[in-house]
Amino acid sequence: MDNYIEKLNEQQKKAVLAEDGPILILAGAGSGKTSVLTSRIAYLVREKGVYSSSILAITFTNKAAKEMKARVEKLLDDMGIYFPWIGTFHSMCVKMLRMSCEVALNYTSSFVIYDSDDQKILIKDCIKELNINDKMYPPRMISHHISSAKNELISPKEFEGKYKDDFQMETISTIYSLYQKKLVSNNAMDFDDLIFNTVKMLETNKEVREFFQNKFRHVLIDEYQDTNTAQYKLAEIIAKKNNNIFVVGDDDQSIYGWRGANIQNILNFEYDFKGCEVIKLEQNYRSTSNILNAANHVIKNNTNRKGKELWTDKGDGNKIKFYKAYNGPNEALFVAAEIKKQVENNIDYDEIAVLYRTNAQSRDIEIALANKDIPFRVYGSLSFYSRKEVKDVLAYLKLILNHNDDLQFKRIINEPKRGIGKTTLQKIEQIVIDEGLSFYEVAKNAKDYYILHSPKEKLMSFVNMIEKLTTFSMNNTLEELYEEVLNVTKIMEIYKKEGTIESRSRIENIKELKSAVVSFEEDFIEENGQGPKLENFIASCTLATDQDNTKEQKQVTIMTLHAAKGLEFKMVFITGMEEGLFPSMQSYESETKLEEERRLCYVGITRAKEMLYLLNTKERTIYGKTQSYPDSRFLQEIPEQLMDNNIKRKAFANNSFAAYKGNTGISIKRGGKAIEIAGFKAVKGEALDVIKGDRVLHKKFGEGTIKKVTGKGDEQVIEVDFDMAGFKRLMASYTKLKKL
Numbered sequence: 001m002d003n004y005i006e007k008l009n010e011q012q013k014k015a016v017l018a019e020d021g022p023i024l025i026l027a028g029a030g031s032g033k034t035s036v037l038t039s040r041i042a043y044l045v046r047e048k049g050v051y052s053s054s055i056l057a058i059t060f061t062n063k064a065a066k067e068m069k070a071r072v073e074k075l076l077d078d079m080g081i082y083f084p085w086i087g088t089f090h091s092m093c094v095k096m097l098r099m100s101c102e103v104a105l106n107y108t109s110s111f112v113i114y115d116s117d118d119q120k121i122l123i124k125d126c127i128k129e130l131n132i133n134d135k136m137y138p139p140r141m142i143s144h145h146i147s148s149a150k151n152e153l154i155s156p157k158e159f160e161g162k163y164k165d166d167f168q169m170e171t172i173s174t175i176y177s178l179y180q181k182k183l184v185s186n187n188a189m190d191f192d193d194l195i196f197n198t199v200k201m202l203e204t205n206k207e208v209r210e211f212f213q214n215k216f217r218h219v220l221i222d223e224y225q226d227t228n229t230a231q232y233k234l235a236e237i238i239a240k241k242n243n244n245i246f247v248v249g250d251d252d253q254s255i256y257g258w259r260g261a262n263i264q265n266i267l268n269f270e271y272d273f274k275g276c277e278v279i280k281l282e283q284n285y286r287s288t289s290n291i292l293n294a295a296n297h298v299i300k301n302n303t304n305r306k307g308k309e310l311w312t313d314k315g316d317g318n319k320i321k322f323y324k325a326y327n328g329p330n331e332a333l334f335v336a337a338e339i340k341k342q343v344e345n346n347i348d349y350d351e352i353a354v355l356y357r358t359n360a361q362s363r364d365i366e367i368a369l370a371n372k373d374i375p376f377r378v379y380g381s382l383s384f385y386s387r388k389e390v391k392d393v394l395a396y397l398k399l400i401l402n403h404n405d406d407l408q409f410k411r412i413i414n415e416p417k418r419g420i421g422k423t424t425l426q427k428i429e430q431i432v433i434d435e436g437l438s439f440y441e442v443a444k445n446a447k448d449y450y451i452l453h454s455p456k457e458k459l460m461s462f463v464n465m466i467e468k469l470t471t472f473s474m475n476n477t478l479e480e481l482y483e484e485v486l487n488v489t490k491i492m493e494i495y496k497k498e499g500t501i502e503s504r505s506r507i508e509n510i511k512e513l514k515s516a517v518v519s520f521e522e523d524f525i526e527e528n529g530q531g532p533k534l535e536n537f538i539a540s541c542t543l544a545t546d547q548d549n550t551k552e553q554k555q556v557t558i559m560t561l562h563a564a565k566g567l568e569f570k571m572v573f574i575t576g577m578e579e580g581l582f583p584s585m586q587s588y589e590s591e592t593k594l595e596e597e598r599r600l601c602y603v604g605i606t607r608a609k610e611m612l613y614l615l616n617t618k619e620r621t622i623y624g625k626t627q628s629y630p631d632s633r634f635l636q637e638i639p640e641q642l643m644d645n646n647i648k649r650k651a652f653a654n655n656s657f658a659a660y661k662g663n664t665g666i667s668i669k670r671g672g673k674a675i676e677i678a679g680f681k682a683v684k685g686e687a688l689d690v691i692k693g694d695r696v697l698h699k700k701f702g703e704g705t706i707k708k709v710t711g712k713g714d715e716q717v718i719e720v721d722f723d724m725a726g727f728k729r730l731m732a733s734y735t736k737l738k739k740l
Helices: 010-016 033-046 062-075 089-104 116-129 139-151 156-162 167-185 191-204 206-215 229-239 289-299 328-344 359-371 388-401 406-412 422-435 439-444 456-475 478-489 491-498 501-528 534-544 585-589 591-605 645-655
Strands: 023-027 055-059 086-088 112-114 188-190 218-221 245-249 277-281 321-325 352-356 376-378 556-560 569-574 608-617 619-622 625-628 666-670 673-677 695-698 702-710 717-722 726-731 737-739
Touching: 010 033, 010 277, 023 033, 033 055, 033 062, 033 218, 033 245, 055 062, 055 089, 062 086, 086 089, 089 191, 089 206, 089 229, 112 116, 112 191, 116 139, 116 167, 116 188, 139 167, 139 191, 139 229, 139 491, 139 501, 156 167, 167 188, 188 191, 191 206, 191 229, 206 229, 218 229, 229 245, 289 591, 289 608, 321 328, 328 352, 328 359, 328 569, 328 608, 328 619, 328 702, 352 359, 359 376, 359 501, 359 556, 388 406, 388 456, 388 478, 388 491, 388 501, 388 534, 406 439, 422 439, 439 456, 456 478, 478 491, 478 501, 478 534, 491 501, 501 534, 501 619, 501 726, 569 591, 585 591, 695 717
Parallel strands: 023 245, 023 277, 055 086, 055 218, 112 188, 218 245, 321 608, 352 556, 352 569, 376 556, 569 608
Antiparallel strands: 619 625, 666 673, 695 702, 695 737, 702 717, 717 726
16 A cells, blocks of 8 residues: 555545545544545545546635645656646636537637626626616625625526515616626626536536536545535536545534535535445644644534544643633733743744634734734735725825825725716826826815816815815814714715625724724823824824834734634634624524534634633723623633633633722713723822832733822823833823722
8 A cells, every 4th residue: 555545544544545436524623634635536546547637626725726736746746647627616617618618608618707897897887778876786786696696506587586576686686687698798707607607508518518427537525515506516417427526524614604605515415415425534633632622612512513523642732721801902912912922932923823703803903913013914804904994984084184195185086986087086187297286275176177177066075075074173082073074975884785795894894993093082081181183093093004014924813713714823812702793793693603603613713733812801892882792602612621720710800890890980071072981980180099019900901010100180190011011101180090
């Protein structure tokens, strides 16, 4: 037996050497599924004499396909074999369509593939031709519905029949139908068409169907739990004749239901493919026993699963550390301090990950890491202050602050859409160059320029809005200004009408920017005894983005739990483990959604190799609102014996503010509005009874030591060296300190 098989454990060998027929490999996290898949292909060629061209191996990403192909070719290096049919679902479908679409579909083999921008333009053309209001039916929303329909193999005609009693969906059906006709007439396919049309081609043309069924004697699919209806149907048709379908997946890691993945594909595999052999890979090569046992205890609370239990021979390892912070910034400070400590113990930055449920949570983490000079990268997404919607709202605030900021003017003059396009901007720019004025000045006096006659009303309306907001900013708080900007620009309403997953994420980020405003305003008052100006906030945002320019090679990775799938790190923090955040509020709608959230938790836990931190807060300001959330049910599903009890007790002791609830809160007047800081007894004008050396507690910065106290009454200033946050200078009469 060849060496590549000898390296496998017994269950892996069983999978690789299995007889022909349908085979389901339930591969737990870190169980070496890629080795099994690639070894299976090598075994078929080397030992069973199967031609490489008769093997179809499919995965989901180009990166995974490239790795799979490289591994297989390495295993068969001495045979010099080429594998043309290892790739993603979409790339394999393109090859099949190029070969056969002319005889089975109304396309030529030279069809073009439309990307998302092309698709959006075509949908806009359809909306215009049908004389439909694009504000009521935004192109992004239409694209979302069309994509979902194609992933479920629903044609325009079927879509029409399904929604004939729903006026809005009926209108979308009309757009879908025209859109599809235009695609065909343009000899074009969008991304979803690649699979949709391949399935259609195989279903409707017997000759083509039999050709590919005869060609592919063996079909192998990776990450089978992530397949949607169209992908399942494609595999089912191709494998039907030879019945040699080998799928690898983990039902416990099915976390993409929100984008069309159907967990029933893997759960029902045994029923869909009769005579199926099921092999479980449960030995984990990544994590220690304590981490795996935590994951096992969480996931066993799901009922909609096959059932398996991960184990390892790596030993128990460190217990899981739990930290209950007071709020989001305090949680982030703990993460930053702990990273610093572990890096001093010779853990590299690139071996550390900080995970969160929603993109909006990244803001506090980014700020805390930047303040501690910890290099980081936001994986699979932009850093908070680099996200389009955040930059758009900040651009309004910057233009309010400085009317001559041409960069911000050009960014938001047509954001949201107000009918001011590139041609108008080019005309303004010519005047700017000729007369040495700013874009804003030209727009303000648009009526004086003949070439701006047509768009003058729109330009002057925009300027009038900025003028009113500028006046508003002079007499109101930052928080009130922020709300007014959202109100008059209608930017939130536009995203709400889009109704897509992406637009919901943008809405969350805009709401979270309000949290930044509220937090900055409160902290500024505490440190300076008065409210901040707009320029103070803008400066803080600018400083927060400096991290984006870091060139360090080794960086801490921060990302959503969804983005973490497939990755592994020596040290992992899972933040925000609170009911309503993780699991999310939306998951309460059904048991199906709640179980997917639990699978997401399982994925997060199993990313950790040696150290796992679980964190939550007593209260959290998110989307501009401060609320208290109960501990996540997932925390409660982990046995106490797996947790570091000392850390847990210390965390509760250091951050339990229940004892202070009897104290009266303070109200700080600012522009006629009060900030309520509950649970801390401190009234404006009242000095705190502390001296150098005293230990104090701050609801955001945690514990610290008094270094210096100067002044009296309203003028008393306290300098504190906080354990996690470092040195701070605070106005005693506005501070949130508690003497320990």
